[in-house]
Amino acid sequence: MSTALMRAVGFTAFGGPEVVSVAEVPVPEPGPGQVLVRVSAAPLHFFDRAARSGALRSMLAEGPRYVLGWDMCGTVHTVGPGVVAFAPGDPVVGMVDWLTTRTGTQAEYAVLDASALAPAPAGTTPAAASTLPLNALTATQALDLLRLDAGRTLAVTGAGGAVGGYVVELAKDRGLRVVALSASRDEGFLTGLGAVFVPRSDDPAGALLAAAPEGVDGLVDGASLGDRVLPAVRDGGGFVAVRPPATPEPQRGIRTMPVITRGDGAQLRSLVDLVDKGRLTLRVARTFAYEEAHLAHEQLDRGGQRGRLVLLP
Structure with missing residues (x-):
């Protein structure tokens, strides 16, 4: 039986934006208390640049393919054992602790702890919603x-x-x-x-x-x-x-x-509520296709953008 594959953005060697590429990797499976999400949008962050550039060299080793990304907006695909708060088809936002998992959200599918998820804001695009969690x-x-x-x-x-x-x-x-x-x-x-x-x-x-x-x-x-x-x-x-x-x-x-940010689904639900009430502003600077991820990193390195740079599968 063949392993299902997905497209994912990441790197295998430290360097500039040119080391970022798209590759096919196995689709992960959710464990107990986890959810497999089909990702609709995932933003870039300072930590993506730090990981790619080698600034986190003491924590990472060259060679493995690291999938980048801390947070996302997407749709629940499957749920792991013990998950009752979410079901397939639910639109959600959430984050992973990338420094722990080393496998992020800039992929067609991502596994997240159910406790770090919240229903996605209503009436906004996936790109905008993805900028909320982290x-x-x-x-x-x-x-x-x-x-x-x-x-x-x-x-x-x-x-x-x-x-x-x-x-x-x-x-x-x-x-x-x-x-x-x-x-x-x-x-x-x-x-x-x-x-x-x-x-x-x-x-x-x-x-x-x-x-x-x-x-x-x-x-x-x-x-x-x-x-x-x-x-x-x-x-x-x-x-x-x-x-x-x-x-x-x-x-x-x-x-x-x-501040050492932690995923917190209850807190994230409160933030989503503020978005839905018009009291919290979501800002997207620009969106990029996965194949343009190196261009997104070039813009991230230049800095100065207002809002997030967001990758779309």
Whole structure:
């Protein structure tokens, strides 16, 4: 009996965008508590670039084919033993912990834990829906780490980016005052979300303090500015690094911590609900076919896009 095959985006050697290719690999099978999803769309992320480039060389070995991708939107194909919350045909969104599985979502089929899935948002495209899980979960889990009460002031760096935009909207939804540091082109978007806009500068801490002279109660560092913006946080405040290497050493009683995003179906359902109610914005920068994945990586390397680059089978 022949093994069923599928197309998948990945790499076998570290390097630039040219090492990314499409290959046929076996269709995975769901185990207990897992779901096999037929993928409709899967976005690219910083970690895809890090894995491909060799930045994660200490965790990966050249030779095996790694299938890239952290999250997706798709349709349930089959369910593993013990899964009752989902059935074949259900449209879903979800994420995998790629650093654990080493097998991702940029494939025609992907296996995900049922506990990391949620029904897909209604009334949106699969490409747009696929941009929700990893970035929005990162944003909400970063805010959870800060534990700020309504009325407190939050600063967000890289506020116009994929994670930063979600942080701003979710923070406003929690009743926080938001000071958003980003490029000038993002001013309209961020003020439209209700944030106080602060243009990017050579003195980001000074720019934030000009908008919040007493210092901010918490800061989510989407731009990985680290120590350069820590002076903007008041004594005893909180600082969350979106990328763990940019976590500064604690000082002045400030809690500094990375956000290590975890799949959480219940939390994802709450985020989907916000999308359905028009309180969370999904942004797609551009879509690519699998065969154009190397072009998507070229654009990812150039940076500066607003919204996600999304691969479509």
